Every structure is written in structure tokens, then in C-alpha cells.
Amino acid sequence: MAEEKEVTIYDIAKHLNLSAATVSRGLKGSTLINKNTRKKINEAAKELGYRSNTFASNLRSRQSHTLGVLTPRLNSHFVSAALAGMEDVASREGYRLIIAQSLEDVEKEKSNVQSMFNSRVDGLLVSLAANTENLDHFEPFFNRKIPVVFFDRVGQHPDSTSVVIDNFAAAYQVTQHLIEQGCTRILHLGGNLLRNVYNDRLKGFKQALKEHNLPLPAKFHQISNLSGDAGVQAADWILSLPVDKRPDGVFSANDTAAVFCMLRLKAAGIKIPNDIAFAGFNNDPISVVIEPNLTTIDYSGYNIGQTAAKNLINHLKGSIDIYMTDIISLRSDLIIRGSSLRKPPVG
Amino acid sequence: MAEEKEVTIYDIAKHLNLSAATVSRGLKGSTLINKNTRKKINEAAKELGYRSNTFASNLRSRQSHTLGVLTPRLNSHFVSAALAGMEDVASREGYRLIIAQSLEDVEKEKSNVQSMFNSRVDGLLVSLAANTENLDHFEPFFNRKIPVVFFDRVGQHPDSTSVVIDNFAAAYQVTQHLIEQGCTRILHLGGNLLRNVYNDRLKGFKQALKEHNLPLPAKFHQISNLSGDAGVQAADWILSLPVDKRPDGVFSANDTAAVFCMLRLKAAGIKIPNDIAFAGFNNDPISVVIEPNLTTIDYSGYNIGQTAAKNLINHLKGSIDIYMTDIISLRSDLIIRGSSLRKPPVG
DNA sequence: TTGTAAGCGTTATCAT
DNA sequence: ATGATAACGCTTACAA
Numbered sequence: 001m002a003e004e005k006e007v008t009i010y011d012i013a014k015h016l017n018l019s020a021a022t023v024s025r026g027l028k029g030s031t032l033i034n035k036n037t038r039k040k041i042n043e044a045a046k047e048l049g050y051r052s053n054t055f056a057s058n059l060r061s062r063q064s065h066t067l068g069v070l071t072p073r074l075n076s077h078f079v080s081a082a083l084a085g086m087e088d089v090a091s092r093e094g095y096r097l098i099i100a101q102s103l104e105d106v107e108k109e110k111s112n113v114q115s116m117f118n119s120r121v122d123g124l125l126v127s128l129a130a131n132t133e134n135l136d137h138f139e140p141f142f143n144r145k146i147p148v149v150f151f152d153r154v155g156q157h158p159d160s161t162s163v164v165i166d167n168f169a170a171a172y173q174v175t176q177h178l179i180e181q182g183c184t185r186i187l188h189l190g191g192n193l194l195r196n197v198y199n200d201r202l203k204g205f206k207q208a209l210k211e212h213n214l215p216l217p218a219k220f221h222q223i224s225n226l227s228g229d230a231g232v233q234a235a236d237w238i239l240s241l242p243v244d245k246r247p248d249g250v251f252s253a254n255d256t257a258a259v260f261c262m263l264r265l266k267a268a269g270i271k272i273p274n275d276i277a278f279a280g281f282n283n284d285p286i287s288v289v290i291e292p293n294l295t296t297i298d299y300s301g302y303n304i305g306q307t308a309a310k311n312l313i314n315h316l317k318g319s320i321d322i323y324m325t326d327i328i329s330l331r332s333d334l335i336i337r338g339s340s341l342r343k344p345p346v347g
Numbered sequence: 348m349a350e351e352k353e354v355t356i357y358d359i360a361k362h363l364n365l366s367a368a369t370v371s372r373g374l375k376g377s378t379l380i381n382k383n384t385r386k387k388i389n390e391a392a393k394e395l396g397y398r399s400n401t402f403a404s405n406l407r408s409r410q411s412h413t414l415g416v417l418t419p420r421l422n423s424h425f426v427s428a429a430l431a432g433m434e435d436v437a438s439r440e441g442y443r444l445i446i447a448q449s450l451e452d453v454e455k456e457k458s459n460v461q462s463m464f465n466s467r468v469d470g471l472l473v474s475l476a477a478n479t480e481n482l483d484h485f486e487p488f489f490n491r492k493i494p495v496v497f498f499d500r501v502g503q504h505p506d507s508t509s510v511v512i513d514n515f516a517a518a519y520q521v522t523q524h525l526i527e528q529g530c531t532r533i534l535h536l537g538g539n540l541l542r543n544v545y546n547d548r549l550k551g552f553k554q555a556l557k558e559h560n561l562p563l564p565a566k567f568h569q570i571s572n573l574s575g576d577a578g579v580q581a582a583d584w585i586l587s588l589p590v591d592k593r594p595d596g597v598f599s600a601n602d603t604a605a606v607f608c609m610l611r612l613k614a615a616g617i618k619i620p621n622d623i624a625f626a627g628f629n630n631d632p633i634s635v636v637i638e639p640n641l642t643t644i645d646y647s648g649y650n651i652g653q654t655a656a657k658n659l660i661n662h663l664k665g666s667i668d669i670y671m672t673d674i675i676s677l678r679s680d681l682i683i684r685g686s687s688l689r690k691p692p693v694g
Numbered sequence: 695t696t697g698t699a700a701g702c703g704t705t706a707t708c709a710t
Numbered sequence: 711a712t713g714a715t716a717a718c719g720c721t722t723a724c725a726a
Contacts, residue, residue, distance in 0.1 A: 368720095368721080371721060371722090399719090404719080405720090
């Protein structure tokens, strides 16, 4: 029952009176092989309980058929969906995934990159840690022309492609919506500006203010790690202001900070959305737990993951050249909920 | 700058006038090597830009130094923490992790197991999908004595170890608490009883009722996938009952179902905890977003992950034999919050 | 403590 | 369409 000895292509070859080379070709579905012998080989393989030895194959072919995925954290609606999307296309194309999380720490990210490099992954799918300042640690990949595709939190490098949403436009849309709801003093809770996602959201926010001739009062753009604690601190800051100096709207670059900020303000008697309207970003599950539900931007991690992986694999297979493509942008949607809705939707 | 040719141990050997064997030993920190030559080898390796070829190493040594991790889903507070714990000990011990998610589907789990097997992982860390009925798909591992350690959602097999918390005791404690708060008609929202976690929680729940001579009214144990929707459905069912037939307490086997059930009931005017007290399980982040905050059971995914990985690796290194150990149980804590607190804590 | 040499299981190259 | 043979880069008896 339990086989002790590993079955190799030589066993199959012997079994069928063929050479190992032919068996190898048969197993891989090479074109230059007789259809009939291929069938025989596959049958024999199954019968003998053969399993391909990827180490030998990788060693000889100098390909690992493995993609490395670097994420800030696994514990996220978006990342988990992106991974599922990547896994979907990768497994369909015969690629394996190695997944690592930096926990938002650039040092951990560096060691992950190093580890991926030593694992000889065929390519990398990367979403950067919050505090990554440059892409030097990816040089081993760029140097050897091992393709790198960034997704969501992307980096700028001539030898890579990025898959993103239009964070500028989405933030602009959110801010526009808040303004339409009558907000004139909007506080922006932002993340580290090293990351495109936060930088672009800030720009979109500012652009909308500008077009409506609204000022950005001092300290009305705050940078934090956008954690729940950061949200609470922002709330405390708001509460410390004289009532007429307080914001009448908050646009947070993620849902977590928005939600915990709301909780604290509610506890202090602030009415949402009438005293202060709120909008977040990500459409995280908590956005429909908070009361009132949080207005936010929804976008598909699954699609982003699929797109990133598909482009990487197509590049590896030679059908496209990602070095030609700079940025691929996918759609996102504003979801209006009670936290910002002061009057019925226009129209 | 960019090296085109891979550096091998032969290059190092030539560089130092040594044999490849010595270099290999030096790199691995073998005991039977001169301290001085080892230092020289490591220096030369760094200087020449050597990176070990794991394929060759794995092929030759018949060890992958890779652990497979099967989870129901990545997108979870608990799982993410467990993975971080596993990664911590694995990387310290020189092991790599391959991570897969079944998305609660046994078919996907089967294909993941198969894929791990073909990848020749040295061992498996497994948390089962909701609907997995038996462990037949793990037979290739058991047959070849490739160690399998289950965590959280565990399976029964003589050739494996399980790392869990005492779900029975935790559920008993939760129920006891609800009873102390005056609940006499407690509804239990449970998961698939194929899974130990849900089965044991049900048993602990029943035991507490029994010891207090409380009945379990018909339909007061409901099984679902414990999603938010399931919570909403449970709420609708409660609302469909005559007021005097309704539960005065709900113990949900996870926080998600509890929270969405609460939201619906609150919208219908039910007061929590006075009309109905609530308790969940997991200490998920949403448990502190819902108002009132949710009483729940907290336990450390990080510790469970560490423990599971440590045991697996120790077994692989021969220092322990996991086949001797049946179950390792870690601590959990009841966290009492507003959703269940009708009177000040005793004492 | 170090060297020699065989071989892990596959694929690439060159023949046939 | 198939076969023979030589790598791929490393580990490990065994020898020295």
C-alpha cells in the first residue's frame, strides 16, 4: 500500500521499454512525441504512482515555476482577496506561490526579498511595506531581469509594472461627495506619503478642495499608521478643538482609522453625519458594522491579484513584455452609506 | 555589476584551493571542519556573491526544508496571527513556508494537499475546512510518515498531533457567564459539527446549561456557516418569535455571526444586553466596533502557530516524536464586555 | 580535518 | 519520433 521507493521516469521507461528522455517528453506534453506513446506514458505514470520531482526538474531547467508574493499583512480583506486571485491564475498556469508578510516593516521586507531571491522564484508580486523608502533591496531581481510586478502599494522602477486603482480619482470622488453633502472643513487622515496609495489619495483630496475653493486648515492633514489607535487619537484631537474650529467632515485613507475615530466621537456625543460626516477607503467588513455604516471606496482585490499574476506569468512565458507597461489601473467605486449622507442622493 | 553566471561551491572551492565537499561542509556549519577554513569559506561566499541552490540541495538531501500550511482562509485575525507565529519559528530554524487557503471548501483542500505532496514538503500544518468529512486525502502523508500537525480545527489520526485551545472549557465559561448575568433561555449559534471547534463549543454550552438545570428549547441550537448573513438570519428568526418565546441570551461560536445578529436586532429595537445578552468567540477586531462591545473568548493565534510549527520542526529534527503526543492545549480567556454585562462583575 | 567520487531525478543536446 | 549521454549543483559515504 504505502510505497517506500520513489518512482522515477526511469521506472516508467523500463516499464514501457522506452528511454527516460521520451518519458520526460511524454510527461510534459512535448510536441515531438507520438500521441499514442504519450498516452501510454501517462497511464504507466499513474499506475506506478509516479510524482514528478520538482527539485530535479527545477535544477535542470533552471526554472522554479514559483512566484514570490510580498504583502504588508495577510490579515486584510484586500490582501486575502488579492492572494486568492493570484492563486487562481497561478495554479491554472502551473505556477506555485510563496507568500510572505512584512508586517509593515521594511527590515522584514528586505529579509523576505532576500529569501525569495535565494528561493530562486521566477518572479515577484509585491505590495510595499508602509515605511519602505527605496527599492534598493530589489536590485538583485532587477539586475538579473527577474520580473517584478507591484500591486496596490507600488514602487517606481523602469524594470517593473504596477497594478493599481486610480487613488487620485477615487479620493477626489470621495471628497467631492463630502463637499456635496455640505462639508467645508474636511479633515484628512492619511498614511505614509512614501506609499503611492496615500500620496495619491491626499492629492485627490486636495484637488477637490481646490476646485471648490475650500481651504485646507492647518493640521487638517494628519499622517499616521491608520490603525484603530490612530483613529482614536484623531478623535481626541478633534474634541480638543473649540467647537467652531472642528472639522465638519473626515476623509480617512482607510476604514479602520475612520471607524475607531467615529466610535470615540460618538461616545463624546458627536452626531454622525450631521456634526461630522465620515468617509473611509477599502470597503473593509467593519465599514458595515459601525453605525451609521461607513461611506467608502470599494475595489476588487481579487481582480488586482489576478491581473498582477496574469501579467507576470505572461511575461515569463514570453507573450508580453511587462517592461513595456508602466501602470495598469483597475476600477474602483464610491459606496455611499449613512456616515456621510445628509440629504438624499442627487437625482 | 550584475552577475550573469551563478556562483557555485566549486567556484568557492577553486578560489580557496579547497574541495567542493569542504566548502559544502563549511557553508552548513558542519562540526567536522576547521573554524578558520569555515570563516574563509563564508567570506569567499559573500565576496563572490554565492547563493545556495536549494534545488540541488533538496534533490540531493531529499529534504525540502519546506513546511506546507493549509488554512481555511487567510483573511482572518486568527489565521494571520498563526501564520506569523509559524513563520517566526520556521525561519529561525531554516524552514520555508508554503501557504494555501481552502476557502472552506474540502475539494480545494484536497487539491491543496495534493499540491503540497507533490511539492515534497517535509511536513504539514493544517487547519481543516468547514466541510471536511474525513482525512483520506492526507493518506499520502500518513503512509510515508510525513508528519502532519493540526491546529485549531483539528482532525483525529493516530499519526498526528493537534494544537488547540480547550473549546469545551471556554464555551462552558462563556455560558456560565451568561447564566450569571441572568440568562435562562440561551440560543447557541454554532458551526458545522464536523469541526472540533464547533462541536466542543456546543458541548461546553450544553454542559453549563445542564449544571444549572436550564433547558435547551427546541431550535435553540442552530447550525450555519457563521457568516454575517447567518447572523442576520438568526436575528430574523428571533424576531419572528413571540416576545415571551425569544432567547434572553445568545452565545455565538464566532464573533461575525454574533455582531451581525446584534446589528439586526438593534435595528428592530431590541436592547442589548438587557433584552438579549450576547457573547461571541475569537476576539475578532469587529468585536470592539459593535456597540455595545462584544463579550468573547480571546486566544493567541500567534502562540498556536508557534507551538504547532515548533513541534513539527522538532519532530523533523528528531528531538521529539509527535506521534507520541495526541493533543497540545493552549490557554484562552474570557473577555467580558458590554454586550453581556447586566450587572457589575462579581467581587 | 579534508578530499574523492558517486549519484539525487530531471532535461538539454546531439544523434539516429 | 526516440535514444544516448551529459550536465544541473549539491551532499555524503568512504578514503586519506
